[in-house]
Amino acid sequence: MFGKGSREEGWGIQVSHVDRKFGKRLVLQDIDFEVKPAEIFGLLGPSGSGKTTLVKLMAGIDRPTSGTVVVGGVQMPRLDMLGKIGYMAQSDALYAELTAKENLDFFASLFGLRGRGRRRRIEEVMELVHLTDSMKKRVSTYSGGMKRRLSLAIAMLHRPRILILDEPTVGIDPALRVSIWNELRDMSQSGTTILVTTHVMDEAEKCHRLGMLRDGRLIAVGTPGELKASANVTTIEEAFLAFGGVRG
Numbered sequence: 458m459f460g461k462g463s464r465e466e467g468w469g470i471q472v473s474h475v476d477r478k479f480g481k482r483l484v485l486q487d488i489d490f491e492v493k494p495a496e497i498f499g500l501l502g503p504s505g506s507g508k509t510t511l512v513k514l515m516a517g518i519d520r521p522t523s524g525t526v527v528v529g530g531v532q533m534p535r536l537d538m539l540g541k542i543g544y545m546a547q548s549d550a551l552y553a554e555l556t557a558k559e560n561l562d563f564f565a566s567l568f569g570l571r572g573r574g575r576r577r578r579i580e581e582v583m584e585l586v587h588l589t590d591s592m593k594k595r596v597s598t599y600s601g602g603m604k605r606r607l608s609l610a611i612a613m614l615h616r617p618r619i620l621i622l623d624e625p626t627v628g629i630d631p632a633l634r635v636s637i638w639n640e641l642r643d644m645s646q647s648g649t650t651i652l653v654t655t656h657v658m659d660e661a662e663k664c665h666r667l668g669m670l671r672d673g674r675l676i677a678v679g680t681p682g683e684l685k686a687s688a689n690v691t692t693i694e695e696a697f698l699a700f701g702g703v704r705g
C-alpha cells in the first residue's frame with residue numbers, strides 16, 4: 458500500500474507516553490502512537506486540542522515534559538535531524554521583503570543545495586504549488602494562500618525523508634488542494650513519511666491512518682475505514698464525535 462518506501466526501515470516516528478505541560482497546564486497527555494515509514498498520517502482535532510504542540514515535538518523545535526519522540530531512529534530534539542525533516546508551520550516563516558526566489562535560495566543554502574540541481578529543484582517545487590509566474594514577486598505582495606503555497610514549496614525543497622505539515626491547505630483553493638494531495642501521495646509512494654494536521658474532514662479521508670486528538674489526548678487511531686467501522690458510522694466527522702463521546 459505504501460509503495461517502494463515501505464521497504465526502507467527507520468524513517469517512521471514513534472511518540473511514546475508524551476506529556477507536554479505549559480506551567481501547570483497539561484496540554485498533551487500520555488500521547489502514544491507511531492507513524493510508519495512512507496505513511497501519510499493525519500492528526501485530526503478541533504482548535505486547541507494540541508495538534509500544533511504535538512507536531513512541534515516531532516519537528517524537534519520543542520521537547521516533551523515527559524516521554525520520548527523518536528524520528529528516523531533518533532530521539533528528538535536533535536539539531537542534525539533538522540535537515541532531514543521538512544516542517545511547514547501554521548504561521549508562514551517567510552521573508553516578506555524578499556522575492557519568492559530569494560526566499561527559496563536562502564532556504565536552499567541552509568539545506569546545502571547547490572548549482573544546477575538547486576535551480577531545477579526550485580523550479581520543480583514552484584511548479585508544483587502553481588507559483589512559477591510569481592517567482593520574482595516580493596512575498597509582501599503575496600496573498601495568504603500564495604504564502605501557504607510558498608511555505609509548502611520550501612518545506613519540500615530539500616526532499617526531506619519526513620514531511621511535517623501543520624494545516625498545509627488552509628486558504629488554498631479546491632483545485633490546487635487536489636493537486637497538492639496528489640503530490641503528497643506520490644511523495645509517500647516514493648518513501649517520504651508525511652504527518653499532516655487538518656480539520657478538513659475530506660482531507661482526513663485521504664490519509665492512510667488518522668489520530669484523533671481531543672483536549673490533549675489521543676482518543677482514537679486507525680485507518681479512516683477502521684475508525685468509521687468501529688464507531689459504526691459513515692463519516693469521519695461522525696466517528697470523531699462518537700469517539701469523543703459527543704454524538705450529534
Ligand SMILES: Nc1ncnc2c1ncn2[C@@H]1O[C@H](COP(=O)(O)OP(=O)(O)OP(=O)(O)O)[C@@H](O)[C@H]1O
Nearest residue numbers: 479482484502503504505506507508509510511547
Ligand atoms: N507556549 C504555550 N504556552 C502556554 N500555552 C500554550 C502554548 N502553546 C500552546 N498552548 C496551549 O495549548 C493548547 C493547545 O494548543 P495547540 O496550538 O497545540 O492546538 P491546536 O490543536 O494546534 O489548535 P489550532 O487548530 O487552533 O491550531 C491551547 O490551549 C493553547 O492555548
